[in-house]
Amino acid sequence: MFDFLKTCGQGILYLILSPILLIIVLVYTVYSLAVFLFMFFKRIFMFFSGEDMKDEMKIDKLAKLHIKQQDEEDEVKKAIQPSPVIEKTTTTLVQPIIIQTDQNGVLKSVQIPSSNNPSENSLPNESSLIENKEEAKEEEDEL
Amino acid sequence: MINLLLKLSESDKRVLIALCLVLIILLVLIGYLVKLIKHILSKKADFVDNSMYDLLDAEVILNKKHFRKVSWEKNRRKFYFSARIPVFFILLSMLTIFIYMCVVGFDLSFIGKYNKDLSFALDWENTGELLLGFIPVLARWPQVSKVPLFHFDKVDAWLTYIFDLGMIYGIIHFILCSIVLLIRNIRTIKVSNEYYKKDLNALKEAKLQARGVHIKKPDEELTKVIKEET
Structure with missing residues (x-):
């Protein structure tokens, strides 16, 4: 309406x-x-x-020439920039190294997991722990 | 006491209603015709946008004055090429009459005579009545008292008809071309004012973005805290 x-x-x-x-x-x-x-x-x-x-x-001819030059420059820039290459990657699992120290910062034990057997990586080796403790005590006495 | 109230009969009322309806229909038709003309002219004015787009894209236009100068020149050139045909027809019509007059003699009265014979006349007597004493109302169709007379056996009559047709076409087409030129020139002024308008809000936003200022407004919770503190 x-x-x-x-x-x-x-x-x-x-x-x-x-x-x-x-x-x-x-x-x-x-x-x-x-x-x-x-x-x-x-x-x-x-x-x-x-x-x-x-x-x-x-002025039309100048404008078209200017636009053409800019387009060509853009194409050259695109050609220079390397294109991203997709490579085949392999992932490796890194097991953490566990370092144990006491209150004073003295090294107690170091657990370095082996890559072949994952079961060994999970639990620390007792003999290596004892040896490390003895070494740590010797170092303290010397100091 | 003088009775100032008008007394209308049933037929008078019907005639008045019919006249009002005719007037409303006429106004609506004129309104839609104007809309159509505006739509057509806006399409014609798009030439300015199309012709200046590449120039503004390439940044070869320096300022508003330069824009108008270039655009008006383009409009004039477009007008010249479109108005050549009607001007040609006008000149051709005038040239035929001129050549004939050079042969016969410089007497233009035959044009007026044959144009008068082409006209027709209507007899308006006893066709209507006066409603309320002053509104003329058509009650009967007028009689045709004179019909158009064609003289196809005379050379000067043929020349008159060719001259009339050429001039009518040429003048109408030229007027239309000049209206389109007017619309394009007006569009040039409008576009130049809009494009080169100095907008302070846009300037402020651009400067803020350049400075890297935080322009994001705080959310509702933070706004509440601010209001409580103030």
């Missing part, structure tokens, strides 16, 4: 404004006749100077 009333209103408005619009159009027609004559003589002048009005303007 609102659109209908809006259309009616526009109809009234343009009916009232139509004489003014007609005068503007007629005046601009006279101006455009002058423009036409100007462009006619300009084309004759351009013909004798070796140009043609049908061809693109110089």
Whole structure:
């Protein structure tokens, strides 16, 4: 309903404004006749100077050249950048080395797991623990 | 006491309602016609956007004044090439009459005479009544008192008809071309003002982004804490 009333209103408005619009159009027609004559003589002048009005303007040619240069530069940059190479990777599980120390920071034991047998890696070797303790005591006595 | 109230009969009321409906329909038709014309002209004005797009993309346009200068030149060239045909027809029509006058004699009265014969006249007497004393209402169709007369046996009549057709087509087409030129020039001014508008909000955002300032607003919880503290 609102659109209908809006259309009616526009109809009234343009009916009232139509004489003014007609005068503007007629005046601009006279101006455009002058423009036409100007462009006619300009084309004759351009013909004798070796140009043609049908061809693109110089600024259009410069713009197209500039865009083409930028596109070429972008292509060169893309060609220089190395493309990511997908290599076959092998994952290796690294077992943690467990280092035990006492309150004073003296080394107690070091557990280095072996890669072949996972069962050995899980539990510490007792003999190695004892040896390490004795060594740690000797070091303390020396100090 | 003078009775100022109008007394309308049933037929008067019906005629008034019909007149109102005709007026409303006419206004709606004019409104839709204006919409159609606006749509067509906006499509024609898209030439400005298409012609200037590459230039703005390549940044070869320096400023608003340069933009308007280049765009107006493009519009003038487009107008020249589109207005050549109607101007050619106008010149051709005038040239045929001129050549004929050079042979027969410089007397243009035959054009007026044959154009008058082409017109038709209607007899408006006894066709209607005056509603409420001043509103003319059509009750009967008018009689045709004069029909158009064609003189196909005379050379100057043929020349008059060719001249009329050429001039009517040329003038109407030229007026349409000049309206399109006007619309494109207006569009140039509008686009140049929009594109080169100095927007302070956009400038502020650009400067803030360049400085790396934290522009993210605090969330609801933080906002509550801020409000409590203040």
